[in-house]
Amino acid sequence: MLSTIIFIVLAGLTLVAAAGVVTSRTIFVAALWLVLSFLGVAGLYVLLGAGFLAAVQVLIYVGAISVLILFAVMLTPNAMGLEERTNSQWWLGVMFALILFGMLGALMFSGNWPITVSGQVIPETGGTLVVSSEVTDTASTAPVPSADDARRMPGIIERAGEGGASEFFVPGQITMIGRAFMQEYLLPFELISLVLLMALVGAIVVARE
Amino acid sequence: MTDIPLYWFLIVGAGLFSLGVFGVVTRKNAVGVLMGIELMLNAVNLNAVALWRYTAPAHSVRVGESVGQYVTSVDGQVFAIFVIALAAAEATIGLAMIISIYRSRQSIDLETLDALQG
Numbered sequence: 001m002l003s004t005i006i007f008i009v010l011a012g013l014t015l016v017a018a019a020g021v022v023t024s025r026t027i028f029v030a031a032l033w034l035v036l037s038f039l040g041v042a043g044l045y046v047l048l049g050a051g052f053l054a055a056v057q058v059l060i061y062v063g064a065i066s067v068l069i070l071f072a073v074m075l076t077p078n079a080m081g082l083e084e085r086t087n088s089q090w091w092l093g094v095m096f097a098l099i100l101f102g103m104l105g106a107l108m109f110s111g112n113w114p115i116t117v118s119g120q121v122i123p124e125t126g127g128t129l130v131v132s133s134e135v136t137d138t139a140s141t142a143p144v145p146s147a148d149d150a151r152r153m154p155g156i157i158e159r160a161g162e163g164g165a166s167e168f169f170v171p172g173q174i175t176m177i178g179r180a181f182m183q184e185y186l187l188p189f190e191l192i193s194l195v196l197l198m199a200l201v202g203a204i205v206v207a208r209e
Numbered sequence: 210m211t212d213i214p215l216y217w218f219l220i221v222g223a224g225l226f227s228l229g230v231f232g233v234v235t236r237k238n239a240v241g242v243l244m245g246i247e248l249m250l251n252a253v254n255l256n257a258v259a260l261w262r263y264t265a266p267a268h269s270v271r272v273g274e275s276v277g278q279y280v281t282s283v284d285g286q287v288f289a290i291f292v293i294a295l296a297a298a299e300a301t302i303g304l305a306m307i308i309s310i311y312r313s314r315q316s317i318d319l320e321t322l323d324a325l326q327g
Contacts, residue, residue: 047213068300068301069244072307087235087320093230093235097230098227101226113216113263113264114264120277121277128273130271176282195294200301
C-alpha cells in the first residue's frame with residue numbers, strides 16, 4: 001500500500017516534470033523541470049530495488065548532464081528571441097506523441113511478461129546463505145536450498161566455514177554489477193570508455209574558438 | 210513492492226518516451242531538442258530496470274533472518290549504465306555543437322539551420 005502511494009507520487013512527479021520540460025516557455029525553466037524529472041526517475045529506481053543505479057542517475061544526470069545543459073543555455077543568450085517556442089506543426093507533434101503513447105501503452109499493458117521475481121529482492125548488500133543442513137526449526141516455511149542447489153546458483157561464493165562445513169556467500173548488488181562489467185561485459189565496458197574519451201576530445205575540438 | 214504491477218512502470222516509461230518525442234519534434238531551440246532526447250533515454254532506462262526487476266532469473270533464498278529472492282543477474286542495470294554513459298557522451302557532443310553553431314550564427318533556432326538543405 002505504502003509503495004503504491006510512493007509509486008504514484010514519483011510517477012506523477014516524473015511525468016508532470018517531463019511535461020514541463022516540453023511545454024515551458026523559457027528554455028531555462030525547461031532545464032529546471034528536467035532536473036526534477038531526473039530525480040523522479042531516480043526515485044523510481046530506488047523503488048525498483050536498484051539503489052546503485054539511482055545514485056548513478058543522481059550523479060550523472062542531475063549532477064553532470066543538467067549542469068551541462070544549463071551551461072549551454074547560459075552560453076547562448078538571446079539565441080531564440082521572443083518568438084514562438086515551438087514550430088508551426090506542433091499539433092502534428094501532439095498527435096504523433098499521443099498515438100505513440102497509445103500504441104506503447106496498449107503493447108505494454110497487454111504484454112504477457114514472464115514474472116519471475118515477485119517478492120522482496122535480497123540481498124542488496126550480500127550475506128551468508130542459509131542452506132538446508134543448517135535449518136533447525138522445521139516450522140519455518142522459508143525456502144532453503146540444499147548445499148548442492150546453492151553450488152549451482154550463479155555468483156555464489158563457497159568458503160570453508162567452521163567445522164569443515166561449507167559457507168555460501170551471496171554477493172551484493174554492487175558486487176554483481178562490478179563482476180558483470182569485468183567479466184561478461186568486459187569488451188563493451190572498455191569500448192564505452194573509449195567512446196567517452198572520444199566525446200571529451202571531440203567536444204573540446206568542436207567548441208573551441 | 211509486490212503490489213505494484215510491472216506494467217505501471219512500463220506505462221510511466223511509455224509516457225516519458227512520448228513526452229520526449231513530443232519535445233524533439235516540436236521544439237525550435239536546439240537545447241530543447243537535446244532535453245527531449247534525454248527524456249527518451251531516461252524512459253528506456255526505466256523500462257530496462259523495471260523489466261530486470263520483475264523478470265530476471267531468481268532463486269528463493271534465506272539470508273540470515275531475511276527471506277526473499279536472490280536475483281542472479283544484473284543485466285538490466287548494466288544496460289542502463291551503458292545507456293547513461295552514452296547519454297553523457299551524446300549530451301557533451303550535442304552541446305559543444307550547439308555552442309559552436311551559436312558562435313557562427315548567433316542563433317540556435319533549428320528552423321534557420323538549413324545549410325545542408327539541397
